[in-house]
Amino acid sequence: MNILVCVKQVPDTAEIHMDPSTNTLVRTGVPSIVNPFDKNALEAAVRLREQHGGSVTTITMGPLQATQALRECYALGADRMVLLTDRRFGGADTYATSYVLAQAAKALGPFDLILCGKQAIDGDTAQVGPMIAEHLHLPQLTYACEISIEDTTVQVVQECDNDHICLRAQLPAVLTVTKSINEPRLPNVMRRLQANRTEPDTFTADDLPGLDFSCIGLSGSPTKVRKTFIPVHEKQTHIIDGTIPADAVSVLFSLLDTAKISLTAR
Amino acid sequence: MNQYGYYLGMSQDQKDIVAMVREFAERELDPIVREYDEKSEFPIPLHEKWGEMGLFGQDVPVEYGGLGLDAVTRYCISEELAKHDAGFLISNSCYAFGLSAILADGTDAQKRAACDRILRGEGISMAITEPQSGSDVGSTRTSAVKVDGGYILNGTKCFITNATLCSACVILAVTDPDAGYHGMSLFLVEKTDSGVSVGKHEDKMGMRLSDTADFIMENVFVPEDRLIGVLGDGFAQSMKFLAGKRPISVAGAIGVAQHALDLAIEYAKQRKFKDGPIAKLQGIQFMIADMEMRVQAARAMAIYGAQMTDAGIPIGTLGNCLKAFGSEMCYDVVNMALQIYGGYGYSREYPIEKLLRDVRLYSIFEGTNQIQRQIIGKTLLS
Numbered sequence: 302m303n304i305l306v307c308v309k310q311v312p313d314t315a316e317i318h319m320d321p322s323t324n325t326l327v328r329t330g331v332p333s334i335v336n337p338f339d340k341n342a343l344e345a346a347v348r349l350r351e352q353h354g355g356s357v358t359t360i361t362m363g364p365l366q367a368t369q370a371l372r373e374c375y376a377l378g379a380d381r382m383v384l385l386t387d388r389r390f391g392g393a394d395t396y397a398t399s400y401v402l403a404q405a406a407k408a409l410g411p412f413d414l415i416l417c418g419k420q421a422i423d424g425d426t427a428q429v430g431p432m433i434a435e436h437l438h439l440p441q442l443t444y445a446c447e448i449s450i451e452d453t454t455v456q457v458v459q460e461c462d463n464d465h466i467c468l469r470a471q472l473p474a475v476l477t478v479t480k481s482i483n484e485p486r487l488p489n490v491m492r493r494l495q496a497n498r499t500e501p502d503t504f505t506a507d508d509l510p511g512l513d514f515s516c517i518g519l520s521g522s523p524t525k526v527r528k529t530f531i532p533v534h535e536k537q538t539h540i541i542d543g544t545i546p547a548d549a550v551s552v553l554f555s556l557l558d559t560a561k562i563s564l565t566a567r
Numbered sequence: 568m569n570q571y572g573y574y575l576g577m578s579q580d581q582k583d584i585v586a587m588v589r590e591f592a593e594r595e596l597d598p599i600v601r602e603y604d605e606k607s608e609f610p611i612p613l614h615e616k617w618g619e620m621g622l623f624g625q626d627v628p629v630e631y632g633g634l635g636l637d638a639v640t641r642y643c644i645s646e647e648l649a650k651h652d653a654g655f656l657i658s659n660s661c662y663a664f665g666l667s668a669i670l671a672d673g674t675d676a677q678k679r680a681a682c683d684r685i686l687r688g689e690g691i692s693m694a695i696t697e698p699q700s701g702s703d704v705g706s707t708r709t710s711a712v713k714v715d716g717g718y719i720l721n722g723t724k725c726f727i728t729n730a731t732l733c734s735a736c737v738i739l740a741v742t743d744p745d746a747g748y749h750g751m752s753l754f755l756v757e758k759t760d761s762g763v764s765v766g767k768h769e770d771k772m773g774m775r776l777s778d779t780a781d782f783i784m785e786n787v788f789v790p791e792d793r794l795i796g797v798l799g800d801g802f803a804q805s806m807k808f809l810a811g812k813r814p815i816s817v818a819g820a821i822g823v824a825q826h827a828l829d830l831a832i833e834y835a836k837q838r839k840f841k842d843g844p845i846a847k848l849q850g851i852q853f854m855i856a857d858m859e860m861r862v863q864a865a866r867a868m869a870i871y872g873a874q875m876t877d878a879g880i881p882i883g884t885l886g887n888c889l890k891a892f893g894s895e896m897c898y899d900v901v902n903m904a905l906q907i908y909g910g911y912g913y914s915r916e917y918p919i920e921k922l923l924r925d926v927r928l929y930s931i932f933e934g935t936n937q938i939q940r941q942i943i944g945k946t947l948l949s
Contacts, residue, residue, distance in 0.1 A: 372583075488620065489586060490621040491624070493584070
């Protein structure tokens with residue numbers, strides 16, 4: 302079972318704050334971490350390798366500094382580190398990012414599974430995993446909280462808002478995983494020290510065969526950010542006269558309807 | 568820890584290892600400290616996770632399959648762990664306490680066997696203290712009498728860290744009662760040896776996650792090949808390897824002090840006095856400044872000592888200075904943090920009270936501060 306795990310280096314949101322004058326994230330001095338959901342994906346991949354054999358390749362697109370994220374993944378059990386780094390990749394949105402990752406998967410593969418975290422904690426788009434599947438014309442099973450392999454198929458339990466759905470697909474497939482799928486193991490010191498003495502396999506745009514340069518980087522990104530802002534949370538207090546309870550409940554329900562708040566049991 | 572780490576020359580390896588220890592402590596240790604402090608117990612499953620991270624090998628040389636970490640790195644690990652719980656640090660690191668004595672003076676076969684055990688997670692403790700002889704090691708009474716093929720050991724060692732948890736213990740015993748300091752030797756005693764028993768767990772004031780009990784030997788036969796080092800050199804061997812461990816040992820005190828300082832700063836910024844936080848009061852600022860100065864001084868001293876150890880230079884009285892200064896610094900800093908917390912510092916609902924209970928030990932164990940001063944003074948005046 303050969304598995305590719307896509308990871309992203311993100312700013313540690315616990316340490317981040319907004320600059321109120323510019324409405325942008327202050328990233329200076331903020332430590333970078335491996336996107337937590339990607340760690341769940343890596344742990345799932347390592348467990349599958351432990352059950353079925355094979356290897357786990359971890360891949361990221363980013364500047365040289367992203368090597369740190371790959372080394373962390375190596376300490377957590379990945380067999381191979383791949384860094385996609387090129388100035389021409391810079392400014393990519395989810396479409397351009399997923400395109401490059403998909404092309405790299407083709408060049409490095411074949412893989413039986415491609416695993417991603419359900420989303421990155423900085424952008425929260427949850428688009429890259431599904432887009433990789435589309436670029437590669439592979440089945441996609443998203444929000445997996447359980448994974449099992451049977452012969453040439455993969456079965457997952459998909460975590461939904463109110464219930465769970467069992468899904469099955471033919472391998473190879475692309476999966477995105479949720480936090481509840483596992484608790485990532487603690488890193489191994491010996492592997493971490495080995496990682497610090499190992500360089501990742503590095504690929505530039507020129508190293509990926511058949512890459513369409515019009516689909517990468519800022520120019521290949523259809524997303525245009527018009528504005529970023531901090532949502533304003535307004536707090537209003539309504540005091541309902543409770544002299545006649547039935548009337549008070551009626552007033553409460555009409556206020557909830559006006560505010561479009563549903564009380565349907567979840 | 569500032570942006571450079573514990574010291575300016577910290578390597579990427581050291582930064583990564585410290586980050587891993589912090590992740591372990593935040594994820595595994597912090598959530599259970601209060602519960603285990605109350606029930607006075609060492610959390611064995613956490614020690615097993617420590618092993619899964621490959622950290623059993625921190626004290627084991629590379630040639631014996633370990634990580635072979637230098638003293639500076641082990642200092643950094645200990646300081647980081649102590650910020651979360653110093654009692655856990657003590658018991659966790661004492662799994663390999665006896666290993667230090669074996670690595671210093673044991674045969675290659677003894678070293679290899681001991682390292683294999685440590686890497687498997689078996690603890691080898693160290694026992695010097697006895698009911699009538701703490702810092703006064705010369706009054707050791709545990710006897711080792713020569714018999715055919717080995718020695719018969721009798722005696723009780725007290726306040727032994729990991730007496731319950733260890734699989735074996737390095738024992739300082741008298742082999743020649745007439746030879747004083749030159750009549751003591753070190754032996755490896757297995758817990759499974761006939762005649763070995765463990766006393767009741769000490770219900771201590773602090774460091775309650777650490778396991779402490781008596782290690783009792785009644786007519787225990789120990790074969791000759793378990794003598795560690797040279798017959799009659801046990802006292803000198805013990806003092807030498809204890810001195811070498813001082814910088815790492817005091818790292819615990821520095822870690823707790825840093826933790827108390829961090830808590831005091833956070834509290835001083837929140838706690839209001841009239842129109843503003845107490846952090847704006849000069850009295851509080853001076854206290855914080857005094858705490859910072861002392862922590863910085865102790866850390867610089869400890870890392871200097873660790874660097875000397877790594878360079879193979881005996882640290883001499885620096886070890887004694889470090890032990891006395893570090894432990895007193897720590898108590899003062901935690902006490903000042905408690906003062907800044909005011910009444911809440913005295914409450915068990917808040918973290919400082921436990922820290923003060925924990926750190927009281929540092930000026931007592933591994934030779935009281937009075938003994939340390941006596942050694943420093945005598946050495947300088949000799």
